[in-house]
Amino acid sequence: MQTLEKANAIINTIKNNIEKIGRQLRIIEVCGTHTVSIYRNGFHTLFKGYIDFISGPGCPVCVTHEGYIDNLIELAKMNYTIYTFGDLLKVPGKSMSLAEAKAEGAKIKIMYSPVDAIENIAEDEEAIIAAVGFETTVPAFALSLEKVLEKGLKNVKFACELKTIDQPLKVLLKDHIKVDGLILPGHVATILGVDGFRFVEEFKLPSVISGFEKYDILLSLLSLTQSILNNDFTVKNEYKRVVKKEGNTVAKRYIDRFFERTDAYFRGLGLIEGGGLRLKSEYSAFSVQLKYDYESLSNSACRCADVLTGKLKPFECPLFEKVCTPQTPKGACMVSQEGSCNAYFRFGKWK
Ligand code: SF4
Numbered sequence: 001m002q003t004l005e006k007a008n009a010i011i012n013t014i015k016n017n018i019e020k021i022g023r024q025l026r027i028i029e030v031c032g033t034h035t036v037s038i039y040r041n042g043f044h045t046l047f048k049g050y051i052d053f054i055s056g057p058g059c060p061v062c063v064t065h066e067g068y069i070d071n072l073i074e075l076a077k078m079n080y081t082i083y084t085f086g087d088l089l090k091v092p093g094k095s096m097s098l099a100e101a102k103a104e105g106a107k108i109k110i111m112y113s114p115v116d117a118i119e120n121i122a123e124d125e126e127a128i129i130a131a132v133g134f135e136t137t138v139p140a141f142a143l144s145l146e147k148v149l150e151k152g153l154k155n156v157k158f159a160c161e162l163k164t165i166d167q168p169l170k171v172l173l174k175d176h177i178k179v180d181g182l183i184l185p186g187h188v189a190t191i192l193g194v195d196g197f198r199f200v201e202e203f204k205l206p207s208v209i210s211g212f213e214k215y216d217i218l219l220s221l222l223s224l225t226q227s228i229l230n231n232d233f234t235v236k237n238e239y240k241r242v243v244k245k246e247g248n249t250v251a252k253r254y255i256d257r258f259f260e261r262t263d264a265y266f267r268g269l270g271l272i273e274g275g276g277l278r279l280k281s282e283y284s285a286f287s288v289q290l291k292y293d294y295e296s297l298s299n300s301a302c303r304c305a306d307v308l309t310g311k312l313k314p315f316e317c318p319l320f321e322k323v324c325t326p327q328t329p330k331g332a333c334m335v336s337q338e339g340s341c342n343a344y345f346r347f348g349k350w351k
Pocket of ligand 1: 341
């Protein structure tokens with residue numbers, strides 16, 4: 001059978017399965033890259049009336065709060081050089097973004113990987129690495145700290161706002177949202193493995209680890225609808241070419257060697273116990289103490305918090321498209337290429 005015919009056959013089976021289930025399904029895609037794939041490929045319109053896609057908290061830029069940006073700007077004012085991934089640049093802080101601070105002369109440099117950044121730090125530079133991301137990126141920060149130790153560098157510190165995926169998902173499923181199934185993040189699963197998502201089974205919800213191509217998404221939706229029909233709550237793996245049962249054991253060892261759990265603040269979900277990672281105490285000399293006033297976070301007109309918890313579609317935000325665009329973002333969900341507001345804006349036909 002040709003690829004197009006195969007795809008059409010899968011689409012028809014998915015729709016037939018949903019008709020047998022007898023209601024529109026609410027499916028959450030945890031990862032921002034899945035959000036983009038769903039909207040880029042038009043699955044939200046293809047399955048209109050069949051599936052309501054809800055974006056989850058797996059976009060690292062989207063869940064990073066403005067307090068972190070404010071801390072980085074304060075540190076830059078103290079003459080540190082901040083090394084950051086480029087997608088954090090436009091995230092609004094309380095008064096300005098890193099990009100605006102850079103335009104005013106703050107020493108903010110874009111890094112392509114933290115390991116690269118370590119290679120480029122000058123001897124007379126006091127550098128701070130902005131460590132943001134989920135378990136997918138944590139091994140790179142672990143490797144970069146290993147490099148710092150090997151080189152005996154004393155002028156490098158890490159500002160950790162690293163996140164874990166399990167705790168926010170538990171909070172989301174327990175307190176915030178009712179869904180019929182989950183598309184689990186393929187990138188994080190590469191590190192954590194299928195076993196890293198077994199906790200989802202306790203919620204008695206079907207779930208599937210998915211790749212990012214359109215065919216991957218279709219196969220994952222097929223798997224999910226079959227699991228829903230069969231009341232099967234076992235985590236399924238439709239990304240077997242990359243994701244193993246036990247994950248990447250080397251990367252996990254690296255994470256455990258340098259990092260330990262800590263509480264972390266997620267936009268939309270608040271402060272979550274064990275939701276983050278910080279450097280272990282033996283490496284505290286390389287860690288920047290960040291100061292947060294959690295009470296004052298997320299008071300802007302931006303509704304990212306509601307978007308990230310499935311309470312609001314991006315186009316329902318009063319600022320969407322009128323004043324908030326990828327060129328003039330008012331919130332992190334529009335800044336990040338993986339943010340749902342950004343995906344809605346770019347791939348249109350959302351109504
Ligand atoms: S459209 Fe803009 S302002 Fe509204 S929730 Fe999304 S990022 Fe925030």
